[in-house]
Amino acid sequence: MFTGLSAFPLTPMNETGIDEMALVQLLKRLASARVDSIGVLGSTGSYVYLNREERLRVTQLAIEYAEGIPIMIGISALRTRDVLQLAEDAQKAGANAVLLAPVSYQQLTDDEVFSLYETVTKSLSIPLCVYDNPSTTQFRFSDHLHGHIARLPIVHSIKIPGVPDFDSAKQRVEQLRAHIPKDVSIGTSGDPYAVVGLTAGCEAWYSVLGGLYPDICISITRAALGGNSVNAERQSAFLAPLWQMFQKYGSLRVVATIAEIQGLINNPSLPLPLKSLDGVARQELGNILADLQLEIPLC
Amino acid sequence: MFTGLSAFPLTPMNETGIDEMALVQLLKRLASARVDSIGVLGSTGSYVYLNREERLRVTQLAIEYAEGIPIMIGISALRTRDVLQLAEDAQKAGANAVLLAPVSYQQLTDDEVFSLYETVTKSLSIPLCVYDNPSTTQFRFSDHLHGHIARLPIVHSIKIPGVPDFDSAKQRVEQLRAHIPKDVSIGTSGDPYAVVGLTAGCEAWYSVLGGLYPDICISITRAALGGNSVNAERQSAFLAPLWQMFQKYGSLRVVATIAEIQGLINNPSLPLPLKSLDGVARQELGNILADLQLEIPLC
Numbered sequence: 001m002f003t004g005l006s007a008f009p010l011t012p013m014n015e016t017g018i019d020e021m022a023l024v025q026l027l028k029r030l031a032s033a034r035v036d037s038i039g040v041l042g043s044t045g046s047y048v049y050l051n052r053e054e055r056l057r058v059t060q061l062a063i064e065y066a067e068g069i070p071i072m073i074g075i076s077a078l079r080t081r082d083v084l085q086l087a088e089d090a091q092k093a094g095a096n097a098v099l100l101a102p103v104s105y106q107q108l109t110d111d112e113v114f115s116l117y118e119t120v121t122k123s124l125s126i127p128l129c130v131y132d133n134p135s136t137t138q139f140r141f142s143d144h145l146h147g148h149i150a151r152l153p154i155v156h157s158i159k160i161p162g163v164p165d166f167d168s169a170k171q172r173v174e175q176l177r178a179h180i181p182k183d184v185s186i187g188t189s190g191d192p193y194a195v196v197g198l199t200a201g202c203e204a205w206y207s208v209l210g211g212l213y214p215d216i217c218i219s220i221t222r223a224a225l226g227g228n229s230v231n232a233e234r235q236s237a238f239l240a241p242l243w244q245m246f247q248k249y250g251s252l253r254v255v256a257t258i259a260e261i262q263g264l265i266n267n268p269s270l271p272l273p274l275k276s277l278d279g280v281a282r283q284e285l286g287n288i289l290a291d292l293q294l295e296i297p298l299c
Numbered sequence: 300m301f302t303g304l305s306a307f308p309l310t311p312m313n314e315t316g317i318d319e320m321a322l323v324q325l326l327k328r329l330a331s332a333r334v335d336s337i338g339v340l341g342s343t344g345s346y347v348y349l350n351r352e353e354r355l356r357v358t359q360l361a362i363e364y365a366e367g368i369p370i371m372i373g374i375s376a377l378r379t380r381d382v383l384q385l386a387e388d389a390q391k392a393g394a395n396a397v398l399l400a401p402v403s404y405q406q407l408t409d410d411e412v413f414s415l416y417e418t419v420t421k422s423l424s425i426p427l428c429v430y431d432n433p434s435t436t437q438f439r440f441s442d443h444l445h446g447h448i449a450r451l452p453i454v455h456s457i458k459i460p461g462v463p464d465f466d467s468a469k470q471r472v473e474q475l476r477a478h479i480p481k482d483v484s485i486g487t488s489g490d491p492y493a494v495v496g497l498t499a500g501c502e503a504w505y506s507v508l509g510g511l512y513p514d515i516c517i518s519i520t521r522a523a524l525g526g527n528s529v530n531a532e533r534q535s536a537f538l539a540p541l542w543q544m545f546q547k548y549g550s551l552r553v554v555a556t557i558a559e560i561q562g563l564i565n566n567p568s569l570p571l572p573l574k575s576l577d578g579v580a581r582q583e584l585g586n587i588l589a590d591l592q593l594e595i596p597l598c
Contacts, residue, residue, distance in 0.1 A: 015379075048404045049377055106549060107434070112572040115574070116571070119571070250406060252405055253405075272411075273412065274405055
C-alpha cells in the first residue's frame with residue numbers, strides 16, 4: 001500500500017466538533033476515484049488539533065467508507081504515552097497502516113526519536129510509515145537515523161519532504177536509499193514537487209491535493225511512475241497557480257478554502273487559531289479555480 | 300507580580316502520571332525562598348505533554364502550596380478550544396495570572412495569533428503574560444504584533460527570549476518598549492542571559508534555574524535590578540558551567556537531571572520521548588554540581 005497515490009483528506013470541523021457528513025463526502029470521493037491508499041489524520045487532516053475520541057471517530061469513518069482502499073492513520077502526538085494509545089485505537093479499529101512523525105515542542109535528540117519509534121513499533125503489528133516533515137515537527141532526520149529506524153520490523157515506508165529540482169531529488173532519494181532496506185518505500189510530499197519526486201525514484205506520492213482532487217492526482221502519479229514524465233509534468237504545470245498558493249499560504253489553508261468555495265465543506269472548516277483564506281487571497285483562489293475548471297463530481 | 304524573579308518549577312512525572320509529592324517539595328522550596336512569583340506549567344513544567352486533568356491538578360497544588368506567592372499558570376495549547384478550557388480551569392482554581400504562547404504545528408499567521416490572544420483575553424479577568432519563545436513555538440512575533448496584543452486589556456507582561464549581549468539586549472528592550480503600553484512589563488528568559496536582560500531594562504526574570512535553586516537566582520535578580528550589575532554578573536559567571544550545559548542539552552533536560560541527581564525527584568522525571576541526561580553527560584553534570592556545591596535545603 002506504500003506505492004502510487006496516497007490521498008490525504010481534510011478533517012472538516014468547527015469549534016463544536018467534526019463535520020462527519022462532510023468528512024464522509026470527502027472519503028467517498030476518494031473511494032470512488034480508486035486512489036491507491038487514503039491517509040487520514042495527516043497534517044491535512046489536522047490530527048494534532050483533535051482529541052483521542054475525535055481521532056478514533058475519524059478512523060472509524062475512514063475504514064467504514066473506504067470501500068476496501070487501504071487506510072493509513074496518523075498516530076503522532078507530542079507524548080509517547082499518547083502515541084501508544086492512538087496506535088492501539090487505530091489497530092483495533094482495523095487500520096491497514098499508521099503514520100508517525102516525531103512531533104516536538106522541546107527539540108528532540110536522535111536517541112529520543114529512535115526510542116519513540118522502537119517503543120511504538122513493538123506495540124504494533126500493522127505497517128508503519130515514518131513521517132519526515134521538519135516544517136511542522138521541527139525535527140531533522142539524519143540519514144543514519146532514518147536507516148536505523150527503517151530497519152525496525154514493521155517500518156515499510158518513509159514520507160519525505162519535497163525537493164524542488166530533479167537533480168537534488170535524485171541525489172536525495174539515492175542517498176536515503178543507501179541507508180534503508182530495499183523493501184522500505186520512499187514517498188514524496190510537498191505537492192508542487194511531486195512529479196520531481198516521483199520521476200527521481202520515489203514510489204509514492206503522499207498528497208494533499210489528492211485528498212480533494214483525486215482524479216488529476218491519480219493521472220499525474222500514473223504518468224510519472226509509468227515513465228511518461230513529460231505528461232506528468234504538463235499536468236503538474238497546469239496546476240501551477242494552485243502550487244503557488246500552497247507556497248504562499250500553506251497547503252492546508254488552501255485546500256480547506258477550495259473545499260469551502262466548492263461547497264464540499266462548510267466555512268469555517270479549520271480548528272482555531274487556524275483560519276481558511278479570506279479577503280483578497282480567497283478571491284484570488286476563487287479566480288484560479290474558475291480558470292482551471294477542475295471537476296468536482298458529487299458523490 | 301510581573302517583576303523580579305519568577306521561578307518556573309519542573310513537573311516531575313513518569314509514564315503513569317505526575318509525582319505529586321515531588322512537585323509539592325519543589326513548590327515548598329520556592330515558597331520558602333520567597334520568590335516574587337511562581338510560573339507553573341511553563342516549558343520547564345512540561346505543560347504541553349500533560350492532559351487537561353493533569354494540568355488542573357498541578358494548578359491546584361501550586362495554589363495550595365505557594366504560601367501566598369502569586370501563581371502564574373501556563374494555558375498554552377495548539378487549539379484555541381483547549382486554551383479556553385485551560386484558561387477557565389486556571390481562573391476558577393484561583394490563579395493570579397496566566398501565561399500564553401502561540402504554540403503551533405501549522406505555521407501561524409499574525410492575524411491568527413492576534414485572534415487567539417483577543418479571544419482568550421475576552422474570556423479572562425486575571426492578568427495575562429505573552430510568552431514569546433520561537434524555539435519551542437516556531438512563531439516569531441513582530442514588534443507591531445507585540446504592540447497590538449499588548450494593548451489588549453488584561454495583558455500585563457511579555458516574556459521575551461534571551462539576548463546574548465548587553466548592547467543587543469538594550470536595543471531589543473528599547474525597540475519593544477516603543478511599541479507597547481508603559482504598564483506592560485518585559486521579562487527575560489534564557490537563563491544564561493538573564494543578567495544581560497535585567498541590566499538592559501527587563502523588569503522580570505522568568506527563570507528555569509530559579510525553579511530549582513531559588514536563592515542564588517533571587518540574589519542575582521536583586522543585584523541586577525538594584526543597580527549592582529557587577530555583583531549580578533559575578534554570580535551568573537559562577538554558574539557558567541551550568542549555562543554551558545543548558546546550551547548543549549536544553550535547560551529542561553539539565554534541570555531535570557540536576558533534580559534527579561540531588562534526589563529531589565525520581566528518575567525518570569520527564570515525559571517520554573524526552574529523557575534526562577545519561578552516560579557521560581550525566582557524569583559531567585554531576586561533576587559540575589560537586590564543584591559548585593550549590594545548596595539544596597530540604598523543605
